[in-house]
Amino acid sequence: MGSADESKPFILSEPFLPPSSSAGDEASSAAAAAEEAEIFPPITYNHGYRPLRDLPFLVLFLALSLSTFVFGIIAVARRNPNRYNAASFVYDPPSSSCVPSSPQILLFGNQLSFSLSSLFLRDLIWTLVITLLLAGPIALALLSLLRHFAKQVVYSAIPFFVLTPAFLNVYWFVACQLGATCRESFPLAYRILVxxxxxxxxxxxxxIIVVNWHRIELTVQIVQIASAALADNIALLVLLPCLGFVLVVYFAPIVVFLVLSTFNGRIVPKEGEGGWYYCKWNQDGWVPAYFALGIITMIWSLSAMVEAQAFVVSGTIAQWYFSMEGSKPGRSIRSSLRNAFGPSFGTVCFSGIMICAIRIVRAVIDSAKRDDRVAGFVNILLRCCANFLLSAFDFVNKFTINFAAITGESYCSAAKMSYELLRRNLLSAVFVETVSTRTLYGISFVISAFYAIAVCAILKAVSDLELKTYFIVVLAWLLLMVLLGYFVHILDNVIDTVYICYAIDRDKGEVCKHEVHEIYVLLPVCRNHRPSLDNRTSPIV
Structure with a gap:
């Protein structure tokens, strides 16, 4: 009873006491957390309804494409079959016009004759066809090896990054020295210089390999994670080349329209020296404008298709990443494809035209650097400013399309939110692991070189084409390099997507893929970070 009576005054007086410092800290931290949650809402994959985004760019792209086809059809309908027959027309003084001579000789361009042997064409066609057929199995075998034996593949391939080009360099030098034709046409001093x-x-x-040797182990683990993610969504390796084939089919009529648009014009008389007239082809004035329209449409379409493929890869891999352990999301590729060419197609077009514009500006700057006539302090200052702006754009744009594929946000919103996501989690928006991409390209180079050596040996054993054999070998090597480079490009998109998904995990304080956190936590963080975010962005392992 006494203890109860003693506690009574304390209870009555408690509301009049000032709040303790611990209670105030908890209240302020709770308020700060609520405010931060309101500013940065939780980010996750958007499985639900997605509204149309970046509609103006979608309308502009469709209008551009429709105009290209409409004017192309008009160009085909109005074409003049006498485009290359101006020489068969003569000037008619009474009518002051050009009329066909009798008989009219139809000449369709310069008749070019190719003196290529049937044996060479046969070997070339069969070599390229077999290379196309083998590219798929080679890519699948490489994916399987990288998934299960990434460390062995990488460490075995690295010495050949040096040995293969060294062998090829010595081989061409010795072969040229032994060949009489090459030795006479290519002097020894130039051969030694090359x-x-x-x-x-x-x-x-x-x-470069020696300097980055300490990062090889991390590269192996990142490549293995990306290979496992791609292997679990193996249908991407079939879908993405199909999208490329669709783009080729889309380009085919535009190319035909561009070629036939040059047939729009008429043959007109022109006064020559001495006052006599001759007939000359005069092209319609709108043809160059249509050429510009068609080329812009093709370039934008190519960039948009590249971004659409990255969008599909990001959406599919993100659904795999955020799925439950041991389960596989259903129809992930179909939903990503529907989003890419549906509500987010405007975002894809926006990203495509931005990437295209940046590359054109870079090309202009590079060409200006090679132009000796352009010099001066002001020009150098403008170049520095332009390079700074382009680097800033690359910094912001790095994960924009990946973030848009995950959340369904518009381009500008995705760029801002992805940058803020990486910044507040102390992650770099520029550097993921460039060594992994370069290593993969090096592996594809080594495989292509071995394949080219095998092709060269087979061709020398079954045919006698002499120097033409090397031409076929080089084409086969380039074709396989392009196809394997496309495979590496897909893996690179997977690496970027897993990185942004890992950042979303850190932001929410969750772990969806333990093996990813154990590896990606080893990547470098931003140097410019706020200490107040240290608690929130501590690694989750």
Whole structure:
């Protein structure tokens, strides 16, 4: 009873006491957390309804494409079959016009004759066809090896990054020295100069490998994670080339329209020296404008298709990442494809035209650097400003399309939110792991070189084409390099998507894929970070 009576005054007086410091800290931290949650809402994959985004760019792209086809059809309907027959027309003084001579000889361009042997064409066609057929199995075999034996594949391939170009460099030098035709047409001094230059490039590659050797182990783990993600969504390797084929089908009529648009015009008389007239082809004035329209449409379509493929990869891999352990999301590729060419197609078009514009500006700047006539302090200052702006755009744009594929946001909103997501989680928006991409391209180079050596040996054994054999080998090597490079590009998109998904996990304080957190936590963080975010962005393992 006494203790109860003693506690009574304390209870009555408690509301009049000032709040304790611990209670005030808890209240302020709760308010700050609520305010931060309101500013940065939770980010996750949007499985629900997605509204149309960036509609003006979608309308502009469709209007551009429709105009290209409409004017192309008009160009085909109005074409003049006498485009290359101006020589068969003569000037008629009574009518002051050009009329066909009798008989009219139809000439459709310059008749070019190719003196290529049937044996060479046969070997070339069969080699390229077999290369196309083998590219798929080679890519699948490489994916399987990278998924299960990434460390062995990477460490086995790295020495060949140096040995393969060194062998090819010595081989061409010796072959040229033994061949009479090559020895006479290519002097020894120039051969030695090229040999030394190539070895200098090989030395630079060796130096890059040595400098980045400490990051090879991390590269192996990142490549293995990306290979596992792509292997679980293997249908992407079939869908994405199909999208490329659709783009080729889309380009085919535009190319036909561009070619036939040059047939729009008429043959008109022109006064020559001495007062006599001759007939000349005069092209319609709208044809160059249509050429510009068609080329812009094709470039934008190509960039948009590249971004659409990245969108599909990001959406599919994000659904795989955020799925429950041991379960596989259903129809993930179909939903990503529907979003890419549905509500987010305007975002894809916006991203495509931005990437295209940046590349054009870079090309203009690079060409200006090679132009000796353009010089001066002001020009150098403008170049520096332009390079700074382009680098800033790359910094912001790095994960924009990946974020848009995950959340369904518009382009500008995705750029801002992805940057804020990475910044407040102390992650870099520029550097994921460039060594992994370069290593994959190096592996594809080594595989393509081995394939080219095998093709060269087979062709020399079954045919006698002499120097033409090397031409076929080079084409086969380039074709396989392009196809494997496309496979590496897909893996690179997977790496970027897993990185942004990992950032979303850190932002929410969750772990959807433990193996990803154990590896991606080793990546470098931003140097410019706020100490107040340290608690929130601590690694989750």
């Amino acid at each position: 040999l030394v230059f190539v070895f200098l490039i090989i030395a630079i590659v060796l130096w």
